[in-house]
Amino acid sequence: DAGVIQSPRHEVTEMGQEVTLRCKPISGHDYLFWYRQTMMRGLELLIYFNNNVPIDDSGMPEDRFSAKMPNASFSTLKIQPSEPRDSAVYFCASSLSRHEQYFGPGTRLTVT
């Protein structure tokens, strides 16, 4: 299996622009998680899905953030409009039931 795939790996954008991060989970996994990692706050869970349905989005910082999972093999995290404080590494992870999570390589986002 290719593992969790994320794109792009790096994104540099200007403040106010829309940013879309993409994730392809491991085939057969029924949970998908979006995390944000910064030096100051560590690894934070933003939202997670079970069978494509959002279960808990309490970690989404603001209405500027939205996430979708239109099917079992694809999810997006969108930030609109982006702000410099959104700069971080964003990880997608997937798991089978409540078992171990497998992380993607992350997207390093820089908002100038």
Next chain:
Amino acid sequence: TQLLEQSPQFLSIQEGENLTVYCNSSSVFSSLQWYRQEPGEGPVLLVTVVTGGEVKKLKRLTFQFGDARKDSSLHITAAQPGDTGLYLCAGLPIAGGTSYGKLTFGQGTILTVHP
């Protein structure tokens, strides 16, 4: 909200030394996972401990789950430069509610092993 306190935050040691990283909580967890993350990569699962008092060994790494399933430790024997990285513990809550499936991560321990 379940919290995991991880200590120490930073650890800088010489090759060959032993070290222990601790992960503590006031909450009971269904299981506890340890991950290692290298720069530019996502966290990679090392081990999952499920039973209170359980001890698991992975070469020079020894993981222990507390009897009450509230805490865990990671011990590395004879550390090597290749052990350098960020170590994260993560707890899975007891089944039920909106926390089902949601891991709580500790803040992490940055380990540097000097040759």
